[in-house]
Amino acid sequence: MSVQLPAEQVAAIRAHGRRAYPHECCGALLGEPDPSSPDGKAVRAALPAGNERGDSPRNRFLISSAEVRRMEAEARRRGLSIVGFYHSHPDHPARPSEYDREHAWPWYSYVILEVRGGRDAALRSWRLTDDRQRFEEEPLHETLEEPA
């Protein structure tokens, strides 16, 4: 269980988190299976989403099913699929909250970025356990650009 994230996408996620601060940012991770690791994923693109939570964007985010369908279509167009989602935690550690757990899907990688005082900090990836009781952290490998 691991997730590979190209350096360019890491930079894009960090920039998104800084831009959205003090609000939460969110987006989808498009990718494919990583053959070098059992149940591993290789992310190829990070797709920013507009946070649809108008009531409390500072500590909540929502990507509606309609937007997920649009993102899935975009992933298919690129020959990829949605392998996870990212979101930021403004002024909170990069670990899933209880609210994250209650609303989580299994299998997806949940990449969380800590943004402290507008500056990006830790970036970690998590997966929900089968019994929905907790998140397990998975290794997040930042990779250099894919050879053409």
Added chain:
Amino acid sequence: MTTRIHVPTPLRAYAGGQGTVEVEAASVGEALRALAVRYEGLRSHLFGENGELRNFVNVYVRDEDIRSLQGEETPLADGAEISIVPSIAGGVASPPAERTGDALVAAGRAQELELSNEEVLRYSRHLIMPEVGMAGQRRLKAGRVLMIGAGGLGSPLGLYLAAAGVGTLGIVDFDVVDETNLQRQLLHGTADVGRPKLDSARDRLRDVNPHLHVESYETRLSSENALEIARDYDVVVDGTDNFPTRYLVNDTCVLLGKPNVYGSIFRFEGQNSVFWAERGPCYRCLYAEPPPPGLVPSCAEGGVLGVLPGIVGAIQALETIKLLLGAGEPLIGRLVLFDALALRFRELRLRKDPACPICGEAPTIRGLIDYDEFCGIPQARMEEERQAAVPQITPRELRARLDRGDRLAIVDVREPHEWEIGNLAPLGARLIPLGQLAERMSELDTAAEIVLHCRSGARSAKALHQLRQAGFRKLWNLQGGILAWSDEVDPSLPKY
């Protein structure tokens, strides 16, 4: 009527790896329930505990969200296709109104635990209160508390948490029980003197409650190990009495997002608060910088009334249990000051400091630092060493010189109440407390050979410097003070 259900990627592992499953159903609700019957592992992801469709599970019939049709009642024609589509929600921590217990102890983790009949009986006084009840007791059992220090504060804390049914208690301590602990550290008994405090504490706590799981760390909490040790606990309770560890515990808790149940004691005064940066101020919001070393004495130097840690530590236990239960009003953003002599509690409001270096708006501390350095300990140690660089005489040498008939003036620079415990008056010693030395120097003969002593040798070294600056030349410091005298020369003299 056959319906094809499109299963989204995250759920395929629970549906035999298939992207499409065919079921017989007349409505959307029937179709989803038939799916959950066939693939039991899917159920908890689709349905909540009361059988309702989870709010982040969206179902489309062709391109229509069933919420805009007839919901789960939406009828299905033969050959209909439905798609399960995720929506993705999340966010930091919890809204302030949320009960703290839910955030601290995953409700699921607590629900999994069963209480045996023996436990139900043991905790019956908790269970008959609706504020605790079975749900709360299970939460305590699922709770993981880390206590730093198994001493004066750790004693009532550990005993009450164990008795209350907290499931797991981590203890960090590397000290050994000695006689001076027994006046207040009720975890340890006379028979435990010389044993590691961890061993003694574990035995005592397991005797109080055999259901308790103890995890012990025989180490000094440090910047190298603190994050690793604290990571898996719900609450951290600080029972230490020194500033470097206090800042270390605070910073660790802020970085990990955990509550720090704080207590401190000195002589006749106690303090309590709950520092939890996610919901209120942290210790640094209150004290950004430590006091200069030596300004605030430890219990070993300043003394402490034996009952005081009992009260302050019990308040820490109470606050810990409230946090785990999510009951009542936690001591977040409030500092309680307890004056034992007046028997008075005062309360101060604490504010989160926007300029706080670790939990403020633009934090400068993003990891653990060197806390000894931060608290000025190395500089203080150098100063102590400089002070110690004075002519020393050992107790045996002093005894030998007195026996030879050498004329030596012995000056005790302790306080009168210490003199009462025991003194060297039979050898001609006189009492001049350090604070009075400057004005009473004229009582001493600059030409005489003078031996200065205190309890352990630190104050008398200061006295020696003072006299030297005033022109005294023949000065000796009794090495190790009256404690060493008792060890090496006269065991009948009490140590304290």
